[in-house]
Amino acid sequence: MLRRLRHHIAVFFAVIGPGFITAMVDNDAGGIFTYSQAGAKYGYLPLWTLAPITLLLVVTQEMCARMGAVTGKGLSDLIREEFGLRTTFFIMALLVMTNLTNVMANFAGVASSLELFGISRYLTVPAAAAGVWLLVVRGTYARVEKVFLIASSVYICYIISGVMVKPDWTQAAIYSVRPVLMLEPGYLTMLVGMVGTSVAPWMQFYLQAAVVEKGISAKEYAESRLEVIVGCIAMTVIAFFIIVACAGAIHDVAPRDIQDATDAALGLRPFGQYAFLLFAIGLFNASLFAACILPLSTAYTVCEGLGFESGVNKGFREAPVFYWLFTLLIVIGGGVILLPGFPLVKMILLSQVINGALLPLVLIYMILLVNKDRLMKRWKNTRFYNVVGWTSVVILTGLTVALVILSLRDLMAA
Secondary structure, X not given: OHHHHXXXXXXXXXXXXXXXXXXXXXXXXXXXXXHHHHHHHHXXXXXXXXXXXXXXXXXXXXXXXXXXXXXXXXXXXXXXXXHOHHHHHHHHHHHHHHHHHHHHHHHHHHHHHHHOOOOOHHHHHHHHHHHHHHHHHHOOHHHHHHHHHHHHHOOHHHHHHHHHXXXXXXXXXXXXXXXXXOOOHHHHHHHHHHHHHHOOHHHHHHHHHHHHHHOOOHHHHXXXXXXXXXXXXXXXXXXXXXXHHHHHHHHOOOOOOOOOHHHHHHHOHHHOHHHHHHHHHHHHHHHHHHHHHHHHHHHHHHHHHHOOOOOOOOOXXXXXXXXXXXXXXXXXXXXXXXXXXXXXXXXXXXHHHHHHHHHHHHHHHHHHHHOOHHHHHHHOOOHHHHHHHHHHHHHHHHHHXXXXXXXXXXXXXX
């Protein structure tokens, strides 16, 4: 019994990486802004959404990890083989568009977080882009994954800053389990945005590709599933502390809208320089982390889907399309942040519309694939899991349709 437990613990630490990293990157610049805005404007009321969001995230992420471990192929690779090149190309085109705008948003997060300390974006963005490019192009998967895991640990800054603010923990505990629904448009927009920022199409593609490149097989499936669950819970914990930090520092003083995540960091300054500093460091880390993962995810997805060589363990000559696409996304994503007057807000709103249209489609293909006997054999979904999976698809489809409508409204108003 003890020997088996030691074996499972050893395997768990061997497979840790894909699920945990994917979940943590979910708290990127856009996610941090969404959670900060929720806490600043509505206080502790939105906390109840984190439990169902975690369940939805676990269900979708687990299916991708399982498919990667059992088939040894990425999600876009399976979609191309099972549903054809035309369908794959359509999905890839939408994914590239939405991911590119997300890369822009995260380089904007890098710039704004360091501008809090008086450092010009004309220095930070090129340096960050160069660092991200060198890490992936000159590194191996094992080395890149270690850097990503270190970056994941920096998210503890949000936990510390949340504690330093001294929020109302009683209210936080109550509203974590008490659902609050209001018909106010701003509140509904915030709820939909929280779900939309937590379950994104790129996550499914990146997670499955990372499981495959790491070499995780069906033998390690149990440990890989646990790693996915741990990552999703860790993501929720970070989101919880971001919300309570802004609830305690901003909402409890004077409820208001915030302009961006740096505005939230400034709101923590009255509670001590360290609370402000930790929140700002967390924003920089999250933005830089996502600015690396999103181009990498896009390159994996497109190359798998269209049949090109891909992978960090391959060299530039072995996988030229993979590395050129990765490079192009970084150059464009970082470059536009340096252009005066670039309509970044409109681009982000447009990406939310595309993301909302793409997510239900990706989830449907995922469930169809994970139920194919020829692919999954005894690892295919059980009836119970299909009920949970399709229910999740219906819920997410409804929410993302709402997000598309709200984003189109904001886009026309912008």
